[in-house]
Amino acid sequence: MKHIDAVSHTRGESQYVDDMPQPSEMLFAAVFSSPVMHGKIMALHVQDACSMDGIVAVLTSKDIPGENQIGPIIQDEELLASAEVCYVGQPVALVIGTSPEIARKGVRKITLDIEQLPAITDPKEAFSKGNIIGSPRTFILGDVEAAWKKCDLVLEGVCDIGGQEHVYLETQRARAIPLEENNLCIYSATQGPSAVQRHAAKVLGLPAHNIEVDVKRLGGGFGGKEDQATPWACMAALAAWHTKKPVELVLGRADDIKMTGKRHPYKSDFKIGVTKEGKILAYEASHYQNSGATADLSPAVLERTLFHGTNSYFIPNVKIFGVCCRTNLPSNTAFRGFGAPQGMFVIESAIAKVAEKLGIPREAIQTKNLLKENDLFPYGQRVRNCRSLLTWNKAVEKYKLSEIRKRAENYNKTHFEIKKGIAVMPICFGISFTTTYMNQASALVHVYTDGSVSVSTGGVEMGQGLKSNIASIAAKGFGIRDTRIKIESTNTTRVANMSPSAASATTVLNGNAALIAIGQVLDRLKSMVAKELGVQEKGRITVVNEKVLCDGRETDWTWDRLVQTAHLNRIDLSAHGFFATPEIYFDKIKEKGHPFAYHIFGTAIIEVTLDCLRGAYDIDSVKIVHDLGRPLSELVDRGQIEGGLAQGLGWMTIEDLSFNEKGQLLSGALATYKVPDVYFMPDDIELTFLEDEGNTLGPYGNKAVGEPPFMYGIGVFFAIRCAMRAFRPQKEFALASPLTPERVLLQLYAE
Ligand code: MTE
Ligand code: MOS
DSSP, X not given: OOOTTHHHHHTTOOOOGGGSOOOTTOEEEEEEEOSSSSEEEEXXXXXXXXTSTTEEEEEOGGGOSSOOOOOSSSSOOOSSOSSEEOXXXXXXXXXXXXXXXXXXXXXXXXXXEEEEOOOOOOHHHHHHTTOEEEEEEXXXXXXXXXXXXXXXXXXXXXXXXXXXXXXXXXXXXXXXXXXXXXXXXXXXXXXXXXXXXXXXXXXXXXXGGGEEEEEOOOSOOTTTTTSTTHHHHHHXXXXXXXXXXXXXXXXXXXXXXXXXXXXXXXXXXXXXXXXXXXXXXXXXXXXXXXEESSOTTHHHHXXXXXXXTTTTBOXXXXXXXXXXXXXXXXXXXXXTTTTHHHHHHHHHHHHHHHHHHHTSOHHHHHHHTBOOTTOBOTTSOBOOSOOHHHHHHHHHHHTTHHHHHHHHHHHHHHOSSEEEEEEEEEEEEEESXXXXXXXXXXXXXXXXXXXXXXXXXXXOOSSSOHHHHHHHHHHHHHTSOGGGEEEOOEETTTSOSOOOSOTTOHHHHHHHHHHHHHHHHHHHHHHHHHXXXXXXXXXXXXXXXXXXXXXXXXXXXXXXXXXHHHHHTTOOOEEEEEEXXXXXXXXXXXXXEEOOSEXXXXXXXXXXXXXXXXXXXXXXXXXXXXXXXXXXXXXXXXXXXXXXXXXXXXXXXXXXXXXXXXXXXTTOSTTTSOOOOTTTSOSEEEEEEEOSSOOTTSGGGBOOOSSGGGGGGGHHHHHHHHHHHHHOTTOOOOEESOOOHHHHHHHHHOO
């Protein structure tokens, strides 16, 4: 099956929030935001804006009837700043006008008197001043202090890891429609419809059932709409509540980049100890997360940095410390990988340091430390169905790593200013929300009397192919054609209390919920036919290809007849299914538990060519062996792997977020912030899937695929570094990302 939206996307017919027909009298909102990094609001002047033609209202924190609070984990985030602003781009006032242009003009008429306060952008500085969010966390295994003495080599280092802008094609947006008696319907581009419902209700001082949130699809979310779609939806709702008119709020690209959070930059210190043979005996890391101005999802992101701080390696003595540091930048947030990429980058950097010191390739250290079945993670879970060595060995053999190496060495011997570099990147990524209670989902399934089927789940389609996966699950589950299945929009009145679509777990959770609902309807239908056929156990009845079989033999019952007869017999053709991932838990006091249902493994080999005169590089090839499970749609999963890889490669190389000393983003437009395009991506991407073993927890043996491939991209950093070292073997290079061509050049020629 191909991606359900493939045709309508290609024709430009897929509808997003602002493609729906506009209700008459719709108004448009625009946001006035803080021009400074940190300051006390002394006065806000909105009069000039208010008196403009076409401006209907200007709303500030004083106009919020409920609570001015939208923090998802910690209550530290106002919808509209009331007394203090903490980053450039923080929303302060909402201007509502008769057109988007007029509303934006109104924004430019607002002024603010501000008493500026000192600002911090560096996480370590924030930490040293006590500006932290929540409590620091430490994961411990064994005893690092005792282990250092047993090591033949102990090295220390620092990493400086850059952030990343989501660049979803569809910027943040919402449309709110006022309904009778203080009810509102919000069309939101959110990964978390229930979060929008909860916060809009809170802001308006209404019960949640007054707010209906509907999501058809997103033009990409990548984590950036897990939580940060909420403010815009709440603002549209606030405006609709005040004006009693439909209100749409669409952020332009510049506002979106300025006002929303990104992947967290980190500063991290590490210490690693190895034996002569290259066994890692001890590893210590301290991660200073640049959380930005508010908590947002930062504590959860930090937690995943710790969970994945040793990537695919077993290290007997580990101490990983992490802390969320509050700075005066937009609040950083979820982004594909959710903190894991930063944790993995640091351990891979530590391994690079050791390999460089010993004068051997990184893989010589990596292979000696890969996870084996039953090894213990620092968080107390044992590895099961470990495919670390399996994917590694398969990649090394199938893609002939030793030949790739030899070719590169020969090339480097005969070329002076152009060098090849190679890196191998294994990944191990845990599947489940690390906040255990979030691992639940519901579905609502209706079978209509003509045999067509409607499925609603709590999952959001954001391009990842969720709808295609659910449709394929539903068709398989009922034993009917997939054209019978329609996947409905995600709506809080059909499915309540949803977890966000995130953590790569959307298909696993919602697909299982759908299967449970389908099972209920099917059971009723089977009981009915069994009776009609005079068969004792309904278990002997199956539906295959729209035909009803008994003991595997065809009967004269079809799907159509089955459904029609059931209706005439007054049998319920609808069901609600609920799924909660079994056997997961985590104790945050002991920092031990079994947080993940399972892990995804894989190995990538990356080759680059570096022009050492210009600093420019080409990624020649990426060759991957990925632990896929049984795909519901191989094409969709392939898309996820290539897309995730592209984002990972971009994060490490060309995606450069630089702020000036005033906290203004210098790369605040797509002219200056570069993302990988088709020319940047390697011509040669090879994918090999392990499909031999299905996943017992996933619907039809399916495994999560959304985030893990992102982390293959980390390898490119070490491939480029390898080429840099071929050119300047004696030089020490920084472990700082992104490794842009400019930074490569500067480092190659730095004195
Ligand atoms: N793929 C597309 N096309 N668009 C997206 O926004 N988000 C990623 C990933 N792949 C995303 C995507 C992120 S951050 C996650 S967590 C998963 O998809 C979420 O969907 P899943 O749980 O169905 O894998
Ligand atoms: Mo994905 S970062 O979990 O939305």
